[in-house]
Amino acid sequence: MTFSIHTFQDAATGEPQYWYVNFELPYTRTPIGLDTFDLFVDLVVQPDLSAHRWKDLDEYAQARRLGLIDDRLHAAVETARQRAVALVQERALPFCEPGPPGPLTPRGRHRCFPTTLESSTRAEPDTPNKAVHDPAPLFSRATPPDPRRPGIWSRMTTDPKWLHPHWPTELSTPRLLLRPVETADSGLLRALWTDPEVRRFLGGPVPTDQLAQRQQDAASQRGHFTVVLTDAGQAVGRVTLDPDHRAAGRAEISYEFLPAYAGRGYAGEAVGAVLRWGTAVAPDHQLIAVTQTTNTRSRRLLERLGLLATDHSSSTARARFSTPPHLDDRALAAALSEAALLPVDADTAAPA
Structure with a gap:
């Protein structure tokens, strides 16, 4: 189980809007192309990494009830969620720069993301992930809220x-x-x-x-x-x-x-x-x-x-x-x- 990291920006101004972490099964090649499976839950992170929130937890819960996410896959998702939050909190790649890249031009500089993020397929879902050190609760902010910026938690998505x-x-x-x-x-x-x-x-x-x-x-x-x-x-x-x-x-x-x-x-x-x-x-x-x-x-x-x-x-x-x-x-x-x-x-x- 893995996740991909995307960036979004304003189409008119190029201003960074947010990071988007999509949880999904690894892509596999098939006779007609590529296949994957979206795991419903996503992580949205503010450009300056000051806050993050989980998206579509309701859909994920419904998928669990319908049997689309079994216990073994659920354990892998939880491990991946902790790893993603740890990357944000530690400002590790690709979150080590000030924010999502600005608009790209044909000759512009392209951000190079890691080709792999230590896919958890190397360990069973119930095996502690050594890359995560005492991860914070999954619903916490990455940093304490700034009282001078009210509403930032809700505005970021x-x-x-x-x-x-x-x-x-x-x-x-x-x-x-x-x-x-x-x-x-x-x-x-x-x-x-x-x-x-x-x-x-x-x-x-x-x-x-x-x-x-x-x-x-x-x-x-x-x-x-x-x-x-x-x-x-x-x-x-x-x-x-x-x-x-x-x-x-x-x-x-x-x-x-x-x-x-x-x-x-x-x-x-x-x-x-x-x-x-x-x-x-x-x-x-x-x-x-x-x-x-x-x-x-x-x-x-x-x-x-x-x-x-x-x-x-x-x-x-x-x-x-x-x-x-x-x-x-x-x-x-x-x-x-x-x-x-x-x-x-x-x-x-x-x-x-």
Whole structure:
């Protein structure tokens, strides 16, 4: 088991955005090309190495429950996670330089990464990795937080610069107000993240020891809306629009609603509003949603909103829906307006 290390930068300015550590099985050659297996969990590291966070732990937990990650592979993943964190904390290669490289030119200097990172295939998963010396807990910061830089923990993975001119903002529909998430929404967030029905297709309830950090981060996230009933003033869910770290030029939409308010069309109304807004503020981005293949209600909602099923993975049991590249603003608005008239709501659980 191994991992690969990637760097991301702003397409316009070349400014480093983050390091991205992807955990995967080693590539193997097959008669038709190369094959590997993505292990769901990823590590995102700030350019100056001052903080790091784990991504897609919910998906990893779901993969464990589905049997896609067995105990032996899980042990290898844990060993690799400790090794990756140790590289960051020790500022070892390739993290020994100030940050991800700047933009490359045809004659520019290329960063040379190690060809191997002491692949753990040389040791059984239960054998201590000698390269890791007393690794810190896997959910800790690489260095203590700097009080002069509040919010850095949450901003490092969801701070899309293309949203800066358009945030904060509020969106409205005939029945709903979508406003930025506030610290006062902590009760709603806890209810969403701990409800088994809401989290059915999202890897299960969020562990208790992660709730406080998630709630603290939520209010600083650009593109994250709390959905409020206009008449009652009741917060009933949330919709988010984040950069898709798997590909440049894409943004991913996700949503969660309290089960008590399912079946009333709120999800379609709110997601449609964010799709319209996202298309307007990021016209050069493709908007996508990723959901479990078994989440039929969410799949139907996305199809009603005009998104097309563009990818399906049998190994991860996930499907991706995307805005059609040929769909102009007028056609998208028409599709969303038509969808808003349909009475059947989607599942309370969002795309994964």
